[in-house]
């Protein structure tokens with residue numbers, strides 16, 4: 001658990017190397033005060049090690065980028081022994097350096113263990129929609145255009161089953177004008193697996209040793225049908241992950257190959 005800060009440490013370090021550029025942490029003053037959870041402080045399971053993602057999107061079309069914060073949960077919640085400690089957050093940009101929490105009004109509060117998000121206009125209505133990748137079935141929220149979203153996960157057919165999803169990417173792979181969707185599976189994880197063994201990282205004993213020896217989870221590629229639904233075309237597209245690598249991050253290079261955007265994801269199981 002940690003207090004979320006807009007001033008990311010990596011950015012601060014990078015800025016320090018550039019004369020004349022400095023960053024200040026203004027998260028609290030800006031009204032971004034969400035608490036982000038990722039298991040307990042001991043990090044006995046690999047599920048607790050990864051943090052969660054953020055999306056910038058202008059959900060209400062006022063020209064100001066709004067902020068969506070994905071959130072995690074606890075093992076007790078996963079086991080049904082406790083309520084989720086928090087939820088996801090949508091902060092509306094007020095255009096004056098401050099943000100307002102509009103999550104509940106917008107209908108995008110999700111309580112559970114989520115990892116990533118992608119803002120994209122999957123239904124081509126000109127408004128950004130939100131895909132949330134979860135430990136478990138994924139979530140898709142359609143932007144209604146009235147500052148609210150509809151949960152269309154089941155109808156869209158992109159939930160993907162009870163596996164660990166981390167990253168995702170939209171791309172119009174067949175050039176029909178509709179964004180298709182690739183969601184790699186990360187780890188085949190359940191709480192029956194043993195807790196992490198303590199290891200050393202740069203001479204310090206830590207519990208978070210990474211997914212050493214864990215099997216990966218399968219990928220899914222969904223072709224956009226253009227009517228608000230997707231069809232699982234993983235095998236037909238040649239994107240089935242027979243070796244069960246660990247898919248966690250995605251990139252869409254600007255380079256086009258034969259007029260198409262290639263999508264890559266990270267490498268083999270450790």
Ligand SMILES: [Ca+2]
Pocket residue numbers: 057058059060061062063064065066093
């Ligand atoms: Ca906005």
Ligand SMILES: [Ca+2]
Pocket residue numbers: 120121122123124125126127128129143
């Ligand atoms: Ca849309």
Ligand SMILES: [Ca+2]
Pocket residue numbers: 171172173174175176177178179180224
């Ligand atoms: Ca397409």
